[in-house]
Amino acid sequence: MPEVLYKANPSVWRSHPFGALIAWLMVLGGAAIVLTGTLPLPPEAQQSLQLPDGFEPRWLGYGLIAVGLFQLLRWWLATLMDHLEINEDELIWTHGLLSKQYIEINMTSVRTVRVEQSLFQRLLGAGDLKVYTAGDDPEVRIRGLPRPQEIRQHIKRQSAGED
Incomplete structure (x- = not known):
């Protein structure tokens, strides 16, 4: 695992x-x-x-x-419905309470990771994350995640194939 x-x-x-x-x-x-x-x-x-x-x-x-x-x-x-998990091989975004939607993105297919933070989000240590694989629209958009720069670093490190 x-x-x-x-x-x-x-x-x-x-x-x-x-x-x-x-x-x-x-x-x-x-x-x-x-x-x-x-x-x-x-x-x-x-x-x-x-x-x-x-x-x-x-x-x-x-x-x-x-x-x-x-x-x-x-x-x-709404926050209970959304869950992000990053492991060595993939990013898994789960959305939904009764019916669920799963998005799994292989780390090697990640092209761009974009973090957006307002002033208040920066003060609170939060931000919005967008993950792009192909095309102009992001595969995943997640609002209000804690420590978004740490998330970006994990994704970029894993997508580059580093350990």
Whole structure:
């Protein structure tokens, strides 16, 4: 059995840094509204705010919690569906939760490995990876992988036939 050189799943935090932060703030803000039963506004702002009769702030809090948790759960499930494994002979990309898609690329057929990193991805140690074998379109596109430069080095080293 070939030795596994690298194994990873994309990360929610690394793939969606601002989105994850906003979703967590929605959950925490919603929890604060549910616990206190009031909107976190200064008293003069609450008095000037025209709320409909029978408005219950706790329902807004429950809504914020539900939307934030739904988005985090959706992203988390998406990261569980994606898995990259690099061994001595091939790169294996697995995608899917119930039905699976496998892409296996022989290391000797890799022509180009492209790593793209935004400023925030660089700060978080993540990046997007594209692997080209033939043609102009990449065989594999993977977002939010940790340590993308290490992945690129593994692929280039193995595709060149080094040990």
